[in-house]
Amino acid sequence: MAHPHASLPVAVFDSGVGGLTVLHECLVSLPHEDFTYFGDTARFPYGERSPVALRAFALELGELLLARGAKLLVVACNSATAAALPSLRVALEGRVRVIGVVAPESLLAAGVTRSGEVGLLATPATVASGAYERALATSAPEARLHAVACPELAPxxxxxxxxxxxLVDCVEGYCAPLRAAGVDTVILGCTHYxxxxxxxxxxxxxxxxxVSSGQAIADEVARELRLAGIERKVDRRGSYRFLCSGDPQAFRRVGVRFxxxxxxxxxxxxxxxxxxxRAAA
Amino acid sequence: MAHPHASLPVAVFDSGVGGLTVLHECLVSLPHEDFTYFGDTARFPYGERSPVALRAFALELGELLLARGAKLLVVACNSATAAALPSLRVALEGRVRVIGVVAPESLLAAGVTRSGEVGLLATPATVASGAYERALATSAPEARLHAVACPELAPxxxxxxxxxxxLVDCVEGYCAPLRAAGVDTVILGCTHYxxxxxxxxxxxxxxxxxVSSGQAIADEVARELRLAGIERKVDRRGSYRFLCSGDPQAFRRVGVRFxxxxxxxxxxxxxxxxxxxRAAA
Structure with a gap:
C-alpha cells in the first residue's frame, strides 16, 4: 500500500519568481508529482533582509505550506537557505524533510569537475555568505572555488x-575572471541565471x-521521495499550483518567462x- | 599562416526564422567564428513548395551568400535539405562545402540510442519525404525509426x-505514440521544436x-572547419549579421524568441x- 503522504504535493517556496526555474526542472524530471509553489512577492527581495527576519519568514511559510499539505519542502532561494535552513529543519523535524539550494548544487559540481577549479556566479550577498565555499569544502575538499559577485545580473x-x-556585456564581464582562472565547471548560484x-x-x-540549482534540486527531490518511499506512481500526469503574497497578476506576468x-x-x-x-545595494 | 578563407563567415540559410535555433547552437559552440544568416521570409513557408522551386531557391541563395563571402554553407531548413542538398553540392563543388540538416541529427541519434528505438517529431512533409529513415538506415542500420507527423506544432x-x-496538449498528443513505442531517443525534425x-x-x-538539429549542425560545422583547416583563432569574439528577403522588422520581432x-x-x-x-495543409 502506498504511504499515506505519497499523494501530497511537494511544496516549493521562494522570495519571488526566481524559484520558478527550480520548479521548471522539477516539473521536467517529475511529471507525475504534484507541486505547490509559493512566491513571497510582498516581501521581495530577501537579499537585503536580516537573518532574523529571514528565519521568521521561512518558518511562517513552512507552517503555511504544511497546513495546506506537503510531503517535502524545498527552499528555492539562496538568501533563505543561507539564513534559515538549519533552524527550519529543526523546527519541522519529524513533520517534513526540508531541501535547500547550495548543498545539492555543490554536490553536483563536485561530481562534474575534473580539474577541481570550480566557478561561482552569484549575488553579492550569496558570495559574501561563504555558503558555497563551505558546501564545496564538504563535497570536494580538493576543489578550489572562484566566486564572482554579479550585482547587475539578476536585476x-x-x-x-x-x-x-x-546583457551580453554584463555576462561576459562576470565570466572573464572565471575564464582567466581556467574553471571547468560553473555553478549558477542564483535562480535567475x-x-x-x-x-x-x-x-x-x-x-x-x-550547474544550476534547478537540476540539482530536481535530482535531490527525486532521491528524497524515493528514500522515504513517498513517490507517486509514474503513470499519472501531476498538477501544480501557485500562491503568492503580493499581486497575483504581477506574479503571473513576470513568472511565465521563468x-x-x-x-x-x-x-x-x-x-x-x-x-x-532596505533598498538593494 | 592561416588559410585565406579562414577569415570569412559561415553562412546559414533557412526559409524564415526557424533556422535561428541552429544559429543559436552554432553561436554557443563557436563564439570565435563569424556568421551570416539569411531568412527567405518573402518566400516562406518552403514546406508547400515543389522540389524544382526549392532547388532554384537554394541555388540562388547559395550564390548570393557566396558572393558576400562564405567559407561554409549551412542549409538550416528541412524542406530545402530534402529537396536541394545534393544538387546544391554539385553546383557549388570546389567552391564551398555544404552542410544540411537531417544527416547530422541522424548520426547524433545513432550514437545516443542504446535500445535502437528512435522517435522522430517533424512536419508532415518531412515525415513523408522519408529523409530521416534513409539517413538513419545509413548511420544505424539496426535502429527502428518511429515517425510522428506534427501538423499543428510549428504553426x-x-x-x-x-x-x-x-500547446502542452498538442505536445503530449504527438509524444504519446513515441512513449508507447518505448523510444529512448527523440529527434526534433523541425527547427521550431x-x-x-x-x-x-x-x-x-x-x-x-x-536530439536537435542545432546541436548536431554545430558539431558538424566545427568538424568541417577543423578538417578543412579554416577555423578562426579561439581568442576572439565572433560577430553575426542577418539578411532576409521579407520585412526586416517582422523578422526581428519573431526572430528574437528563436x-x-x-x-x-x-x-x-x-x-x-x-x-x-500553396496554403499550408
Whole structure:
C-alpha cells in the first residue's frame, strides 16, 4: 500500500519568481508529482533582509505550506537557505524533510569537475555568505572555488525585455575572471541565471559544465521521495499550483518567462506584515 | 599562416526564422567564428513548395551568400535539405562545402540510442519525404525509426504567445505514440521544436535523449572547419549579421524568441519573385 503522504504535493517556496526555474526542472524530471509553489512577492527581495527576519519568514511559510499539505519542502532561494535552513529543519523535524539550494548544487559540481577549479556566479550577498565555499569544502575538499559577485545580473534578468548587448556585456564581464582562472565547471548560484544560460555557455565555451540549482534540486527531490518511499506512481500526469503574497497578476506576468510552462491560476495568500526591505545595494 | 578563407563567415540559410535555433547552437559552440544568416521570409513557408522551386531557391541563395563571402554553407531548413542538398553540392563543388540538416541529427541519434528505438517529431512533409529513415538506415542500420507527423506544432510555436494548455496538449498528443513505442531517443525534425524542448522532455521523461538539429549542425560545422583547416583563432569574439528577403522588422520581432541572443541589424536583400506558396495543409 502506498504511504499515506505519497499523494501530497511537494511544496516549493521562494522570495519571488526566481524559484520558478527550480520548479521548471522539477516539473521536467517529475511529471507525475504534484507541486505547490509559493512566491513571497510582498516581501521581495530577501537579499537585503536580516537573518532574523529571514528565519521568521521561512518558518511562517513552512507552517503555511504544511497546513495546506506537503510531503517535502524545498527552499528555492539562496538568501533563505543561507539564513534559515538549519533552524527550519529543526523546527519541522519529524513533520517534513526540508531541501535547500547550495548543498545539492555543490554536490553536483563536485561530481562534474575534473580539474577541481570550480566557478561561482552569484549575488553579492550569496558570495559574501561563504555558503558555497563551505558546501564545496564538504563535497570536494580538493576543489578550489572562484566566486564572482554579479550585482547587475539578476536585476537585468528580472527587468525582462529583449536579450541585448548590455546583457551580453554584463555576462561576459562576470565570466572573464572565471575564464582567466581556467574553471571547468560553473555553478549558477542564483535562480535567475538559467534564463541567460546560453550567454554564459557562449562566454565560457562549450567544454565548461554549467550547474544550476534547478537540476540539482530536481535530482535531490527525486532521491528524497524515493528514500522515504513517498513517490507517486509514474503513470499519472501531476498538477501544480501557485500562491503568492503580493499581486497575483504581477506574479503571473513576470513568472511565465521563468517557468516556461503554463502558469494557470495564482492565488494571493496573506503573510505577516514586514517593514520594507532596505533598498538593494 | 592561416588559410585565406579562414577569415570569412559561415553562412546559414533557412526559409524564415526557424533556422535561428541552429544559429543559436552554432553561436554557443563557436563564439570565435563569424556568421551570416539569411531568412527567405518573402518566400516562406518552403514546406508547400515543389522540389524544382526549392532547388532554384537554394541555388540562388547559395550564390548570393557566396558572393558576400562564405567559407561554409549551412542549409538550416528541412524542406530545402530534402529537396536541394545534393544538387546544391554539385553546383557549388570546389567552391564551398555544404552542410544540411537531417544527416547530422541522424548520426547524433545513432550514437545516443542504446535500445535502437528512435522517435522522430517533424512536419508532415518531412515525415513523408522519408529523409530521416534513409539517413538513419545509413548511420544505424539496426535502429527502428518511429515517425510522428506534427501538423499543428510549428504553426503554434511560430504564432508565439504564452505557453498554454493547448500547446502542452498538442505536445503530449504527438509524444504519446513515441512513449508507447518505448523510444529512448527523440529527434526534433523541425527547427521550431527546440522552443518547446522542456515540454517534450516532460512528456517523454528525463531518461529519453532529445536530439536537435542545432546541436548536431554545430558539431558538424566545427568538424568541417577543423578538417578543412579554416577555423578562426579561439581568442576572439565572433560577430553575426542577418539578411532576409521579407520585412526586416517582422523578422526581428519573431526572430528574437528563436535566437535568444541579441538580434541587431537586419538587412533586406531582394530575391527572385515566386508565386505564392500553396496554403499550408
Amino acid at each position: 537585468l534578468i528580472q527587468a525582462g525585455g529583449e536579450v541585448d548587448d548590455r 538559467p534564463l541567460v544560460r546560453p550567454l554564459i555557455q557562449r562566454a565560457m565555451g562549450r567544454g565548461v559544465a554549467i 517557468l516556461q510552462m503554463p502558469l494557470g491560476d495564482v492565488r494571493r495568500v496573506a503573510v505577516a506584515a514586514a517593514p520594507p526591505a | 503554434l510555436i511560430q504564432a508565439g504567445g504564452e505557453v498554454d494548455d493547448r 527546440p522552443l518547446v524542448r522542456p515540454l517534450i522532455q516532460r512528456a517523454m521523461g528525463r531518461g529519453v535523449a532529445i 535566437l535568444q541572443m541579441p538580434l541587431g541589424d537586419v538587412r533586406r536583400v531582394a530575391v527572385a519573385a515566386a508565386p505564392p506558396a
